[in-house]
Amino acid sequence: MDYFYKNEIFDQIQLWMILPHVSQYNENTLVPAQVTEIPTGEQLAYYVINKNEHLHLNYEIELYSTKNEKKTLTEEEKKFYLRDTILSPINKETTRLAEEITYQQETDKEKARAIFYYIVKNYRYVYPPSCRGVNSFLKLKEGDCGEFSMLFTALCRAINIPARTVVGSWAYGKMNAHAWNEFFIEEEGWISVDTSMAYMQKKRPWSFFGESIRTIHWKKYFGQTEGQRVVFSKDIEIELVPAYKDEEEAIIVNSMVINGENFGWGQQSINGCAPYLQPIYIKFQVNNDLPFSLDASQVLGTWKIREHGLKLLLAVLKITSLITAAVTMLLNFIVHNLYLEATFKLSFIVFFLCFILRREYLIVFSIMLLFMVLSLLATLDGS
Structure with a gap:
C-alpha cells in the first residue's frame, strides 16, 4: 500500500x-x-x-477480514454503532421502512438478511451519484456504493442492530475506492455485507469480467466478501479531533450535495x-x-x-490473456491464420483457467474451458 x-x-x-x-x-x-x-x-x-x-x-x-474483530461490544460501543447520523439517519421514515421489511423475521441476522435483499432489489447503482445521504437515496432510488451502504446502516440501526459503513479500497490498482457494511451479532461478531456488489453481480454480472476483483455469487455478499479489500475507516461521520472549525463564509470550491444541500x-x-x-x-x-x-x-x-504472490500472478495473467485473446481473435477474423487461431484459443484457455483457480463462476468457466480445449484440439488436428 x-x-x-x-x-x-x-x-x-x-x-x-x-x-x-x-x-x-x-x-x-x-x-x-x-x-x-x-x-x-x-x-x-x-x-x-x-x-x-x-x-x-x-x-x-494484510487483506481485511472480520475474523480478527471483537465478538462482544461494550454498552458504549453499541450506543456508538446505533447512533443517528446525517448520512444514515434514524427517523420515522427509516424506522417504518425497516420494520416493514423485517416484520416476518425473528432473529437479528434474519432481519439484516431481509434488509440486504430489499436494498439489492429496489435500488439502482449509479456512479457518480447526484446526491449523498440516505434521505436523498430513498427519494431517488439510485446511488453508488456509499448510498447502498449508508442505507443498510440506517435500516439496521433503526431496528436496534449495531451496524457500520466500512470505508476502504479494493486491494489492487490506483484509487479504487469502495464502501460496504458490517453488522454485529453478539458472540458471532461483525458480519460483512456488500449490497452494491450484490446488485452489480445480480444485475450486471459481467461488469468485472476483465478486472482483478475475484467476484462471488450475489447472495454470498451477505456474510462474506471476496477478500480483496483494505479498510481506511470502520465507520463514517467520525468526530474530528482536534475540533474541526467550519468556515463561516466559505467560498464553496469543492461542492458535493448531501441530502439536497x-x-x-x-x-x-x-x-x-x-x-x-x-x-x-x-x-x-x-x-x-x-x-x-x-x-x-x-x-x-x-x-x-499491489497484491503479492499467486493472487498477483493470476490477476496479471487474467488481464494479459484476455487482451491477447481479443487482439489475436480480431486479427484472425481479418486474416485467417492457423497460428493466430491457435493463439487466441490458447489465450482464452489461460483466461478461463485464471477464473477457475480464483474460484470464480466455477461451473460456467469449467464448461467454457472444456469447450475451448476441444476447439483448440480440433484446430490443431485439422492442421
Whole structure:
C-alpha cells in the first residue's frame, strides 16, 4: 500500500487520517501533531502540512477480514454503532421502512438478511451519484456504493442492530475506492455485507469480467466478501479531533450535495465530523487565487495497492490473456491464420483457467474451458 499527499496549492492545510494497523512504514514521513483513539478502536492522526510538504506512507498490510474483530461490544460501543447520523439517519421514515421489511423475521441476522435483499432489489447503482445521504437515496432510488451502504446502516440501526459503513479500497490498482457494511451479532461478531456488489453481480454480472476483483455469487455478499479489500475507516461521520472549525463564509470550491444541500468538502464538517475518511479529510482556507474545483489528488491524495504472490500472478495473467485473446481473435477474423487461431484459443484457455483457480463462476468457466480445449484440439488436428 502506497499513499501520497502533497500540499501544492494551499499555504497550509490540516489533515485527519486513520492510522493503519502496521508495525512500521517503509518511508520517512511527517509525524502527526496529535493522535487520538476513537470509538471504532482506531487511531485518528492529525497533521499540519505546509505548502510543498508531503505525507507519504508506504507499508504492507494484510487483506481485511472480520475474523480478527471483537465478538462482544461494550454498552458504549453499541450506543456508538446505533447512533443517528446525517448520512444514515434514524427517523420515522427509516424506522417504518425497516420494520416493514423485517416484520416476518425473528432473529437479528434474519432481519439484516431481509434488509440486504430489499436494498439489492429496489435500488439502482449509479456512479457518480447526484446526491449523498440516505434521505436523498430513498427519494431517488439510485446511488453508488456509499448510498447502498449508508442505507443498510440506517435500516439496521433503526431496528436496534449495531451496524457500520466500512470505508476502504479494493486491494489492487490506483484509487479504487469502495464502501460496504458490517453488522454485529453478539458472540458471532461483525458480519460483512456488500449490497452494491450484490446488485452489480445480480444485475450486471459481467461488469468485472476483465478486472482483478475475484467476484462471488450475489447472495454470498451477505456474510462474506471476496477478500480483496483494505479498510481506511470502520465507520463514517467520525468526530474530528482536534475540533474541526467550519468556515463561516466559505467560498464553496469543492461542492458535493448531501441530502439536497451543498456541502463544501475541505471547508465544512458534518457537526464536527468528516463525512467519510477515504482515507483522509482536510481543512483549508480559500482565497481568490485558488481554482473553483480541485482534482481528486488535491482532495484525497493518491493511493496504489499491489497484491503479492499467486493472487498477483493470476490477476496479471487474467488481464494479459484476455487482451491477447481479443487482439489475436480480431486479427484472425481479418486474416485467417492457423497460428493466430491457435493463439487466441490458447489465450482464452489461460483466461478461463485464471477464473477457475480464483474460484470464480466455477461451473460456467469449467464448461467454457472444456469447450475451448476441444476447439483448440480440433484446430490443431485439422492442421
